[in-house]
Amino acid sequence: AQKVTQAQTEISVVEKEDVTLDCVYETRDTTYYLFWYKQPPSGELVFLIRRNSFDEQNEISGRYSWNFQKSTSSFNFTITASQVVDSAVYFCALSGGRRDDMRFGAGTRLTVKP
């Protein structure tokens, strides 16, 4: 069975601080896909990144970076120099590529204070 754990329920930081959101996953699949989504206060789900299990390269996109480590089954998300607009709930998700197996973590609520 697939499982995603986001142990941090809520994180609060002050603007310009760096913050890392943790994601640990469990799967028996050798090929799988990991995702991060952002849910701002307005409620929509915004896709941030998709990572295949055979590509362990870390990725950086502006202030966002992702650290994928198969050895620890983790796919952590770091925001550098956080801003108030980063305040949102962030979800990590896992799929084995099958039609009905997308599993979401419970989410981490990030609050960035000015």
Add this chain to the structure above:
Amino acid sequence: NAGVTQTPKFRILKIGQSMTLQCTQDMNHNYMYWYRQDPGMGLKLIYYSVGAGITDKGEVPNGYNVSRSTTEDFPLRLELAAPSQTSVYFCASSYQGTSGGSPRTDTQYFGPGTRLTVL
């Protein structure tokens, strides 16, 4: 492209009433999904469809029905609303197919959500 659109944005139902949540996508995606998000929780899959005329149950299908008569539309029906169905409902779509002979699994893109309250 509008992407995935959902109507209505908000709805209040009385116990026992029925309603249909509408979902439309214009990305020519073959797969479509319905999820519910309960307060403080992640998303759980209600139903999904791999193409027009084909639907199947997800993790939490009880109390819901779906149909998929076209590629674009995937309505979710609540027949006898119950307070336990108070939630935010998200529709999503993705492309699943092959690329160069290999399976291709694309990202799910979500609609803006429908906030449903059953009193």
